[in-house]
Amino acid sequence: MKDKRRETFPRAVFSRPRSLLDVRSHYCPGCHHGIAHRILAETIDRFDVRGKTVGVAPVGCAVLMYDYIDVDFAEAPHGRAPAVATGVKRAHPDRFVFTYQGDGDLAAIGTSEIIHAANRGENITVLFINNTTYGMTGGQMAPTTMLGQKTATSPYGREFRNDGYPIKVAELLATIEGTAYSARVATSTPAQIRKAKEAVRKAFDMQIREVGFSLVEFLSTCPTNWGMKPLDAQKRVLGEISGYFPLGVYKERKQADFV
Amino acid sequence: MKGTAPAPTGTIEIDFERCKACELCVPACPKHCIEMGDRINRHGYVAALFARPLDCTGCAICAESCPDVCIRVWR
Numbered sequence A: 001m002k003d004k005r006r007e008t009f010p011r012a013v014f015s016r017p018r019s020l021l022d023v024r025s026h027y028c029p030g031c032h033h034g035i036a037h038r039i040l041a042e043t044i045d046r047f048d049v050r051g052k053t054v055g056v057a058p059v060g061c062a063v064l065m066y067d068y069i070d071v072d073f074a075e076a077p078h079g080r081a082p083a084v085a086t087g088v089k090r091a092h093p094d095r096f097v098f099t100y101q102g103d104g105d106l107a108a109i110g111t112s113e114i115i116h117a118a119n120r121g122e123n124i125t126v127l128f129i130n131n132t133t134y135g136m137t138g139g140q141m142a143p144t145t146m147l148g149q150k151t152a153t154s155p156y157g158r159e160f161r162n163d164g165y166p167i168k169v170a171e172l173l174a175t176i177e178g179t180a181y182s183a184r185v186a187t188s189t190p191a192q193i194r195k196a197k198e199a200v201r202k203a204f205d206m207q208i209r210e211v212g213f214s215l216v217e218f219l220s221t222c223p224t225n226w227g228m229k230p231l232d233a234q235k236r237v238l239g240e241i242s243g244y245f246p247l248g249v250y251k252e253r254k255q256a257d258f259v
Numbered sequence B: 001m002k003g004t005a006p007a008p009t010g011t012i013e014i015d016f017e018r019c020k021a022c023e024l025c026v027p028a029c030p031k032h033c034i035e036m037g038d039r040i041n042r043h044g045y046v047a048a049l050f051a052r053p054l055d056c057t058g059c060a061i062c063a064e065s066c067p068d069v070c071i072r073v074w075r
């Protein structure tokens, strides 16, 4: 049924971004991977780089993202996306190159790759999706898992004497000389989504102006493995998680080292 | 104008088959236009419903909040 309201209001003010393919995703209901994908696609559209972008997809729930974002993709082994992206960008410096990585991918098995890509000041952009768990494999403990959080591999809750503390990636990478931009955002309120878009725009801009390595950490949700309804998962981000992982811009360089 | 209902300044459409019934759009709407419906879609989700179109301002906050990009907005 097409109603008359559409004739009264002819101007489309929100529709699917061009770079987000018109398919149903496999993500669980309420999973914020979907919001991060949409922000990414909107930003690709905004900079008009769809035809010259290469994405590097991770291992994790976003492993199929090449089916959703309408750009060329390479699929990296677990944690190795920054190394693959380094190769792509060095071989094709005129391409816009991004990685999209979960916390199990980037902050556990891929810690070495991300730190050294940042330290080399590789001119790539990283979208880092921190949902405090290994979502795809059934909710195991990640380096970002909160203290006390029960997961498949921390059934009594994470305990710092055994498991260490949740690692703060945005702050850590901001200390690295080669990093041009590092920020942490969330997507649990409309205002946060606006700020997240702003941060992703800045990160894109760093690469386009050749300032160097840029990273945006998203405080995401995993309602399925947290055992929560999506709205409660958002409340967890707004309370407990952003209490420990403060939102903000941790580094923003004005210009490149060399011109 | 006293006593007359305010006219809507926009409208939305929710993709019934794409909706995963996560409910994130429901509290997101500042005008309380959306509630959960009572019909099950092909994927087994009881999809969200644009229940109070007369209150819609076309602000698109609902659409910005939907992880599955199910909502389109016109003004």
Ligand SMILES: Cc1ncc(C[n+]2csc(CCOP(=O)(O)OP(=O)(O)O)c2C)c(N)n1
Pocket (backbone or CB within 6 Å): A059, A060, A061, A062, A078, A101, A102, A103, A104, A105, A106, A109, A129, A131, A133, A134, A135, A136, A137, A142
């Ligand atoms: C080399 C290697 N080790 C382990 C795995 C198993 N594995 C698949 S996904 C994953 C963790 C994914 O977690 P994360 O990166 O946080 O992504 P999410 O699913 O939470 O978005 C692991 C350990 C693998 N595929 N390859």
Ligand code: SF4
Pocket (backbone or CB within 6 Å): A026, A027, A028, A031, A032, A033, A061, A131, A135, A136, A221, A222, A223, A224, A225
């Ligand atoms: S398992 Fe978690 S991260 Fe993966 S799609 Fe489901 S909610 Fe999202």
Ligand code: SF4
Pocket (backbone or CB within 6 Å): B010, B011, B012, B028, B029, B030, B031, B032, B033, B034, B055, B056, B057, B058, B059, B060, B061, B062, B063, B073
């Ligand atoms: S466009 Fe704004 S007012 Fe209309 S349903 Fe969406 S959030 Fe509510």
Ligand code: SF4
Pocket (backbone or CB within 6 Å): A030, B014, B018, B019, B020, B021, B022, B023, B024, B025, B026, B047, B048, B065, B066, B067, B068, B069, B070, B071
């Ligand atoms: S946010 Fe989207 S998927 Fe979730 S209930 Fe609303 S329309 Fe459906």
Ligand SMILES: [Mg+2]
Pocket (backbone or CB within 6 Å): A060, A102, A103, A104, A129, A130, A131, A132, A133, A134, A135, A142
């Ligand atoms: Mg994860």
